[in-house]
Amino acid sequence: MENNNKRILLVEDDLNFGAVLKDYLMLNDFEVTLAKNGMEGFEKFKKDVYDLCILDVMMPYKDGYTLAKEIREKNSEVPIIFLTAKSMKEDVLKGYKAGADDYLNKPFDSEVLLMKIKAIIQRKSADTKAEQVQFEFNIGKFHLNSKLRFLTFENEEPIKLSPKENELLKMLILHENDLMPRELALTKIWRDDNYFTSRSMDVYIAKLRKYLKSDEDVEILNIHGEGFRLVVKSKVSE
């Protein structure tokens, strides 16, 4: 599996320790965002979607519990693990009350943390799946099921799309009649923007054009230097 790695928000004021832990987690195929205090942590949390938060309890300005409460207010589902230096009962209870899923006393073993992370993400993953977004689209006489990666023209046999074909077509449809910037597709789908990925994308545009030929009202236009535009002509009935 490539880009569907789980995203972790790590909030830890000890920069040294934070960096080491981040590296370790990244080695284990997680995408890690490191914030160095509660304030920054909350800003990052609001800006992105995470599968798990690991919060240090003892931090200046805003401690882990306060941060956890704020996070819970915005999102009641995301799993939270506390890192705490003290194994005081009060702290543990306070943590659970703030909505913790688990806690770990420092110093802890990294393998144990890894296991906890896996266990927690696993138990949550089912629910998270519910947040399925939109995956069915109509475009001209075509119908795209982007979950099963099927493109159907009228009543014909569905064409199977590859992951990249599917993602690209979906992104075009989401920008129907509007510019889909090159850069956007490259950074979101190819996760890199350089000469080669750009050429690769052009190859995929060619493939999509071939698929879409059956309906002459549907076309992918190029906007030189900017990106592409999926247009549907004569949208009479709708």
Add this chain to the structure above:
Amino acid sequence: MENNNKRILLVEDDLNFGAVLKDYLMLNDFEVTLAKNGMEGFEKFKKDVYDLCILDVMMPYKDGYTLAKEIREKNSEVPIIFLTAKSMKEDVLKGYKAGADDYLNKPFDSEVLLMKIKAIIQRKSADTKAEQVQFEFNIGKFHLNSKLRFLTFENEEPIKLSPKENELLKMLILHENDLMPRELALTKIWRDDNYFTSRSMDVYIAKLRKYLKSDEDVEILNIHGEGFRLVVKSKVSE
């Protein structure tokens, strides 16, 4: 909180400690069944439905891990908490691999245990409702009894399925005609998602395909990089 009717299976060989813990839990409105060893624990587990299992790790005859694995084979959802005297890393890892939801080092604070119990039951109670119930399925000309792990084709002799075959087929059926994500099966059934478990799953898909060959309208399709899809063709009569 109306934790009142939650049922807990407590397996603890130290009778004194077990009795005290049981009383404490009952004072907090749980229904508690106490078993004094792994054998008895498993018998009681089979006879009744529990919302949570608390297992001592160190027990004569059958230790907590072994018991947990047996429990997991019958029921992959019920939350399990381990009680362990040692805080050895190996034990903790072993526990998580056996499907633990949490563990506690003895001696522990009863309030902390209570918090954990509440946290775990709360997080599980949502999912548990939907699943768990149904165990008989029809798929094409087949009938699956996932409790007895029997797969029957028309009037022929039932095929006995292994636990993994059974779980996997059930999960496919629950997603009939839709995508069953690889990741879901791996995290739920294999409890880990890596190269080897993924290959293991492919082997099981091959086994299921062999079983399902008798009905040519039933097929397991692959969606490259995503997962599998169980389809039933020509669903004419309905």
Add this chain to the structure above:
DNA sequence: TTAAATGTTAATATTTGGTTAATGTATTAT
């Protein structure tokens, strides 16, 4: 008119899946 950008097809590389058999592991029967 010329460099950069795009269109297109084909060749090549990489990743993922299908399948069978061998190996490992624990349980049950002898």
Add this chain to the structure above:
DNA sequence: ATAATACATTAACCAAATATTAACATTTAA
């Protein structure tokens, strides 16, 4: 205890699907 068994995992090999790169043609904008 040892053999038989059931089940699960790992290995090995091949095939299919997907992605990238190369090569060359065409278009666009300055």
